[in-house]
Every structure is written in C-alpha cells, then in structure tokens.
Amino acid sequence: MKLPFALAKRFVAGEDFVSATPKVSELNALNIKVTLDLLGENVRDRKQADSNLTHYIDLLEGIHETGLESSISIKLTMLGLDIDNAYCRDNLFTLMDVARRQNQFVRIDMEGTDYTQSTIDLFRDAHAEYGRNHVGIVIQAYLRRSEQDIPDLAALGADIRLCKGAYSEPARIAIQQMPDIREAYKKFAAHLLEHTAFPRMATHDDELINWIKEHIVKQNIPKERLEFQMLYGLRLNTCTELVTEGYPVRVYVPYGTEWLPYFSRRLRERKENIWFVLSTMFKN
Numbered sequence: 205m206k207l208p209f210a211l212a213k214r215f216v217a218g219e220d221f222v223s224a225t226p227k228v229s230e231l232n233a234l235n236i237k238v239t240l241d242l243l244g245e246n247v248r249d250r251k252q253a254d255s256n257l258t259h260y261i262d263l264l265e266g267i268h269e270t271g272l273e274s275s276i277s278i279k280l281t282m283l284g285l286d287i288d289n290a291y292c293r294d295n296l297f298t299l300m301d302v303a304r305r306q307n308q309f310v311r312i313d314m315e316g317t318d319y320t321q322s323t324i325d326l327f328r329d330a331h332a333e334y335g336r337n338h339v340g341i342v343i344q345a346y347l348r349r350s351e352q353d354i355p356d357l358a359a360l361g362a363d364i365r366l367c368k369g370a371y372s373e374p375a376r377i378a379i380q381q382m383p384d385i386r387e388a389y390k391k392f393a394a395h396l397l398e399h400t401a402f403p404r405m406a407t408h409d410d411e412l413i414n415w416i417k418e419h420i421v422k423q424n425i426p427k428e429r430l431e432f433q434m435l436y437g438l439r440l441n442t443c444t445e446l447v448t449e450g451y452p453v454r455v456y457v458p459y460g461t462e463w464l465p466y467f468s469r470r471l472r473e474r475k476e477n478i479w480f481v482l483s484t485m486f487k488n
C-alpha cells in the first residue's frame with residue numbers, strides 16, 4: 205500500500221524537483237543555502253542505479269539552470285554500492301565529472317555501518333580526483349570508529365558534515381546514550397574547527413549549537429568559518445536567527461517519491477515530530 209504524500213510533506217519538499225523548487229527559492233530568499241536530496245536508498249539492480257545516476261545528473265543540471273543556491277546530497281547505495289564497488293565508483297565519478305564541469309558540490313551522505321568503510325574509501329578516491337570544492341562526506345558522532353575517522357579525514361583536508369547519526373546501531377559500534385553522543389559531537393566539532401577550513405555542523409540540538417557558538421568565541425574563530433545545517437521542516441526560526449547573527453546556514457531539502465525510510469527516521473528520532481506531521485495533515 206502506498207501511503208499518501210500528505211503524511212510526509214512536513215519533512216519532504218515535494219515528489220519531484222519541480223515541486224521542491226519553490227521551497228528552495230524561499231529558503232534562498234532568507235539567505236539560507238540548500239542541499240537537495242533525491243530520496244531513496246539501497247537499490248539492488250543496475251537498471252535502477254543507472255536511472256538514479258540520470259536523476260542525480262538531471263538534478264545538478266536543474267540546479268545549474270535555475271540558479272538555485274543548492275548543492276546535492278547523494279547516497280552511494282542509490283548508485284549501486286550493494287551491487288558492485290567498481291560499478292558504484294564509476295557512477296560516482298560520472299556524476300562528479302558533471303559537478304566539476306558545472307562547478308557544483310556533491311555531498312556523500314553517510315548510511316548504516318554496513319557501508320561506512322566503503323563510503324569512506326569511495327569518498328577518498330573522489331576527493332583525490334575532484335578535491336574538497338566538489339565533494340564532501342558525513343561523519344556520525346555516535347560511531348566509535350569516528351574517533352579515528354575524524355582526524356584522518358580532517359588531515360586529508362576533507363569537507364565534513366558532522367551529525368549525530370540516524371541509524372540504529374549496536375552498542376559495540378555506536379555510543380547509545382545521548383549525553384555521551386553529545387560529548388563526542390563536541391569533541392569532534394572542536395577538532396574540525398581547529399583542523400578543517402569550513403566544517404558543517406548538522407544538528408537541531410540547542411545544547412550543541414550553543415556550545416559551538418561559545419567555543420568559537422573562546423577560540424577566536426570567526427562565525428563565517430563554519431556552517432550550521434538543519435533538515436527541511438525543522439527549526440526554520442532558529443535557522444533565520446542564526447543567519448541574522450551572521451552564521452552561514454544550509455537546509456537539507458529532501459524530495460522524491462521514495463520518502464518512507466527518511467520519514468520513518470525523522471519520526472523515530474523525536475516523538476514531537478509525530479505531532480508536527482499530524483498538525484500539518486489537519487491544516488490542509
């Protein structure tokens with residue numbers, strides 16, 4: 205059974221690029237940059253992965269033609285990571301060729317831990333070929349391995365988005381308690397601020413946002429040296445306040461018909477999101 209899109213519209217900008225575009229323009233008008241994300245994950249046949257590659261290329265071209273202030277986020281499992289590593293790499297590089305030609309930026313989202321190492325490996329290949337102005341990665345603060353990945357990738361000069369981590373992972377792999385995840389996030393944020401040019405801090409958590417603001421004052425780091433990132437449909441007022449205070453801000457805007465896994469993660473991570481969804485449904 206296909207669930208109605210009305211359910212997801214609080215968190216998902218539309219079912220296609222054209223319907224998401226006005227939302228991107230509205231955010232850009234508020235001085236907020238965007239990352240567009242074509243929803244979907246885990247494709248298991250080449251036909252679907254080829255079609256996703258075409259969609260990603262169309263997305264880069266659509267952004268280029270419309271002049272929107274937007275990069276894109278991709279998932280390697282949409283480009284065939286479950287099928288074959290070399291095939292996925294070819295797809296990634298085909299996409300990156302377009303991004304480089306049009307001077308655009310592609311962020312590789314981080315998925316569940318079955319994919320962490322292969323995602324980092326393919327990111328490293330792409331980073332070596334296309335550089336930090338065209339490709340970036342995401343590191344999840346809850347993963348125990350991030351203790352090593354953060355300094356390694358920072359030393360590479362990578363463009364890193366730091367988030368807590370959205371997938372259910374066992375305790376041997378990921379920190380489970382929120383206070384401990386926050387402590388890890390702060391430690392990694394400090395490292396990225398010290399060792400990378402322009403870290404992206406993806407969180408809606410006031411404790412972390414306030415900690416970062418205080419930390420950069422203490423360390424004498426200008427506000428323009430980092431970017432706060434939030435998800436579409438969440439904390440827009442906080443985003444505009446941050447812009448007014450002089451921080452670069454970007455909103456991650458997902459769109460597409462395959463919204464159920466993304467939508468489920470948003471409901472799982474915060475029970476208030478369930479009320480947001482219900483109130484949006486009954487408004488229209």
Ligand SMILES: Cc1cc2nc3c(=O)[nH]c(=O)nc-3n(C[C@H](O)[C@H](O)[C@H](O)COP(=O)(O)OP(=O)(O)OC[C@H]3O[C@@H](n4cnc5c(N)ncnc54)[C@H](O)[C@@H]3O)c2cc1C
Pocket residue numbers: 312313314315342344367368369370371406407408409410433434435438439455456473474
């Ligand atoms: C731009 C972006 C990109 C991401 N990319 C990835 C990725 O590639 N891979 C991945 O695994 N995960 C990704 N995530 C998800 C991330 O890992 C977390 O699951 C998600 O952001 C929830 O953690 P949080 O720190 O935002 O807040 P939470 O841990 O959900 O909440 C902590 C506290 O923050 C405050 N808060 C949170 N939301 C709100 C709200 N709407 N209104 C008011 N207060 C609020 C509350 O005080 C809450 O108790 C991304 C997140 C963002 C913002």
